[in-house]
Amino acid sequence: MxxxxxxxxxxxxxxxxxxxxxxxxxxxxxxxxxxxxxxxxxxxxxLDMRTAVQKRADDADAQEAAKGRGVVAYQKARSKxxxxxxxxxxxxxxxxxxxxxxxxxxxxxxxxxxxxxxxxxxxxxxxxxxxxxxxxxxxxxxxxxxxxxxxxxxxxxxxxxxxxxxxxxxxxxxxxxxxxxxxxxxxxxxxxxxxxxxxxxxxxxxxxxxxxxxxxxxxxxxxxxxxxxxxxxxxxxxxARERVAGPIDDWSAATPWDALLEPDGWTATGHTDSCGCPTWTAPGPHDNPKSAVAHEDGCTHEAYFSPNLHLWTDNPPDGLADYVRQFRTQTLSKIQYEAWTKFAGRIGDACASWGIAQLPPEHAAEDFAIGDAPAPAESTWKRIDLGAIARGNNEAQQPTIFPRSDGRFLLYPGLTHSFHGESESGKSLVLQWVCVLEMGSGHHVLYLDYESDPVSVTRRLVDMGATVEQIETYFDYRLPEAAPDSTPGDRAAFLGLLTPGKYSLAVIDGVTASIGTFGASSQSNDDVNLWTRKLPRALATRTGAAVAMVDHVTKDKDSRGRYAIGAQAKMADITGAAYMVEPDRDAPVGKGTVGKIRLRIGKDRPSEVRRHCTDYRAGDHSHLVGDVIVDSTGDTLSLSLVSGAGKQVDASVATARRPKLMESISRSIESAMDDGETEWSAAAVERRVTGQGARIRANVKALVTEGYLANDPINNRLTFVRPYREADDMEVRSALPAGDPYADDAQAAK
Incomplete structure (x- = not known):
């Protein structure tokens, strides 16, 4: 000391x-x-005030050290x-x-x-x-x-x-x-x-x-x-977890970033980032000396794989600028750095220049594909024969996971879904319960956790009644800290997930955090599109699982609409359904209480869930799915999804509501659909129905409010959701509690 x-x-x-x-x-x-x-x-x-003789001597020492570590091209090594x-x-x-x-x-x-x-x-x-x-x-x-x-x-x-x-x-x-x-x-x-x-x-x-x-x-x-x-x-x-045998990995472990950056004119700032890894200044003029952070093996920063170079400058050297434009990420490995700064992205040439004996299989197909999701077995550019579909030899895709009390389901196998809401609204709780339901049916589930920890998740599953045997057998829990293509070990683990039929359900808990591990931005539509292809859609299409993603919303309730926080592509890229999770302020979830979490549907691409929902809300174009009842008064945490609280019709609609006229409107629109029409103005509906214009408009509003029709807030056009029948309405009203929103379902079940 x-x-x-x-x-x-x-x-x-x-x-x-x-x-x-x-x-x-x-x-x-x-x-x-x-x-x-x-x-x-x-x-x-x-300030580096070494003489030229001293630098040569220090470089010789660095080369000797690199040779001792097994670096083939040790002559390229330079002193720090x-x-x-x-x-x-x-x-x-x-x-x-x-x-x-x-x-x-x-x-x-x-x-x-x-x-x-x-x-x-x-x-x-x-x-x-x-x-x-x-x-x-x-x-x-x-x-x-x-x-x-x-x-x-x-x-x-x-x-x-x-x-x-x-x-x-x-x-x-x-x-x-x-x-x-x-x-x-x-x-x-x-x-x-x-x-x-x-x-x-x-x-x-x-x-x-x-x-x-x-x-x-x-x-x-x-x-x-x-x-x-x-x-x-x-x-x-x-x-120890990241170290994977392989020629590129061995070279990367033996070659410090200094040996790559300094010969290219980069300068170490003498400072470190929050993770302790050094910051560097790129060649040329820069307003901020922090052009990049060079993360080495074992770096504890959760957002980046290591070793990697994460660029902070908006003005990187030419080759790196090309890499950023092509892959829409500012994070790259050592061999990618060499390939893009010296060989126009050709990984093979970069390996050859450093004497790396053999290009690993994951890099062999095509250099520019590094960083993309694993390619499907067949090309996605192959022509698809639409004849069978045109002849009607196909059935509408049906949801089969996450049951409601009336026997309807919310999640589609092989498609992607979103559950988004405010912090502590119950998003993860709901999906963890769905995991327990699937395990209870003997189905395997995948849980990619970006926001919690193994202890908290396991305790929640046990509280909901999952057994130790079920968790050990059916619950595949992962805690990713990097993109699935970050290291050979990560790639191998991810490819092991993509087995057809392996899972019935896959949960991605923390969309924004997951996108961050890819070095991408949740505010960028391009980044979200790329992430969707690499992770949720790859899981859905390759395994056939229903993929459910947990996401957040903006703080501003008035402007958020039906969207999760960030880029609009989050909603656009969903192939299944998007659900809004809203806690009931009058019945909050808590220990020793019976709470309620409301689910609304904001998007349903296959259209097999929304048509069984009600309470259309024009402000965000959503329908009420139902309420998750969370009962924590017993020894276990009990949950159930029941139909919603009922049709919420304002007084003006209630007094004008005429079932005969509502059925007439519904049948006229169904007839128009048979003629090939898909949307209508209010005036067009009035022309098709006999009656007073004001009365027709009031009952169109009732059909919209009760979820039989939908009104696009942008073009103010009406679209068909489900048929209305007066007889069903009247019979169900006498047999079920007043206001039950699933009258047609109850009648159909008789």
Whole structure:
């Protein structure tokens, strides 16, 4: 362990802001055990002041190390720059700073925390400092103040402070502690760094002000040590999970991003992203130095597979710009980086250039297909014979999953569905119940969980009555953290799902989060289209399962309509039905209560569910499906889907309602359908029916309200939903509770 007293005596020895002629100061700092590097006074970038001879020698060492790791084209390896140039060699350090001062005038003083034996906690502003100091006091019983106060960052373009009055807290690493070789730990407002991280230290000075020494370098507290070691364990487990044998994977594991980026003119910023992986600046001018984050093996960032390069710049180099345009993602692997920057996307040529012996099967078919969903066995461009359909040798697709109390079903096998609603509206609860129903029938279900955890989901299934044997046998639970084409291991696991008839139901719990794992945006129609083809539609078409997706809605109830949050393509791409999940505010779901969750249908492409629904709501073009009754008063959680609360007819419609006229209107429209018509204006309906115009219009409104007709709010045209018959209406009204919306179904069942 380095001496904290030695560090304090050096860093506190100069008046704040006096950063000229740093030679003696640098010498003392290195002797105190610090790894130091000169830093540009304008942009916090470390300055590489090695001579050409030193760079060649360092490159030779890097090549020898690459050769030892088994890299075939080890001659291409280069030494690391950026924060890695920081040195604990006294003579080198003094010369680096002397050259930097000669070239740049005044420079700043940087410390690389890892080789300095430090852990540094960074808080950006006064509020974040208070948060860390409060946690430190709670966890250790001792008060703490910042070791160094930082000046903050002022954005001249907006004339506003990005952050200010922050601070750094220095801690010495105890002897025998093995720190992970990358990463960081973040809490509410502060982040702890321990390796490959640059911090500016006194007497550095920026335009916003100087870095001010406050004193006190402390031993690392036990709670931070535990957090760091826990992070290292998570990283090690993920690294082991991702490691898959194969020539590209072996090459990728043995070839660091530095060896690919630096020869192409990229510059390490000396800073890391929230996951602890380094950020890089692309060649050419950039307003923001963070052009990309280079994620290495075992990175714990949930949204990206690793190792990968995630682009942040809107102006990537030409080859990468082509990749982004073609695949609509800003995340790519190492071999994809080489292929698109040097070989116009040809993976085979990139492999050959690095001496990768054999192109794996998943890359062999066609280079540009990398990243796409697994291709069907036959081409989708093959001509489809429509003769059998034209001759009527086909039946309308019927829903067979998720039963309602009257024997109707909500989900279509082989098609995709959406269940969207506000947070905590019961979306996941409803679909987990459907999983229990399917398991109880001896059917296998797939559950892709992007928003919860195994413990919570399992407890919910058990509460609903699922047995341990059913869960072990029929419930296939996955917790994806990356797209299914991210690594060979991910690809193999995903292909294993796509077995015809394997599942009756597949649930994707968390659409927005799932799209994010593809490096895509839920606001982009193009991204949503691509994600739909790769995941939900691939599952539906290849397995034959009914795919049900859990999604959220916008906060604005008035503008959301029948749509989930994000791109319109979410609704357009659904091949089955879209359901709106609405909690009943008068009967909320909770422990020890009987609650109610209302389901409405906003889209039904096969049209076999909506025609058995009622209570048309013109504002969002939806119909009432029914209510999920959630009874948690017993030992188990009991659910049932029952028909809705009834026809909600306003007073003006109720008083004008004439069953004979309603049947006449219905029959006239059915006759028009036989003539090939599909939609009608109100005037066209009036011309077909005998009676007073006002009375006809009132009863058309009744048919719309009760779900027999639908009115398109855009073109104000009427379309047929289901037939109305006066006899059925009257007979059911006398036999069933007043207002029951499924009169025609009850009559048909007699």
């Amino acid at each position: 380095i001496g904290s007293d030695a560090i304090e005596s050096v860093l506190g020895s100069r008046p704040e802001g006096q950063n000229a002629d740093l030679g003696p100061y640098v010498r003392a700092a290195v002797r105190a055990g610090l790894a130091v590097v000169p830093v540009s006074p304008t942009d916090k970038m470390p 720059s950026g924060v890695h140039v920081a040195t604990t060699d006294t003579d080198r350090a003094v010369k680096y700073f002397a050259r930097a001062e000669k070239q740049h005038g005044v420079v700043n003083f940087g410390i690389e925390v890892g080789r300095s034996g430090l852990v540094v906690v960074d808080a950006d502003n006064a509020a974040d400092r208070e948060k860390f100091e409060a946690e430190y006091l709670e966890r250790t019983g001792h008060a703490i103040s910042a070791t160094v106060l930082s000046p903050g960052k002022f954005d001249e373009a907006t004339n506003e402070w990005v952050h200010r009055d922050g601070g750094h807290y220095y801690f010495t690493v105890p002897a025998g502690m093995d720190r992970p070789d990358s990463g960081s730990v973040s809490r509410d407002g502060w982040t702890a760094y321990w390796v490959n991280r640059l911090v500016l230290a006194p007497p550095s000075k920026r335009a916003e002000g100087p870095y001010r020494w406050q004193g006190a370098v402390r031993p690392l507290p036990e709670f931070l040590r535990a957090d760091i070691e826990a992070w290292g364990q998570v990283r090690a487990e993920r690294l």
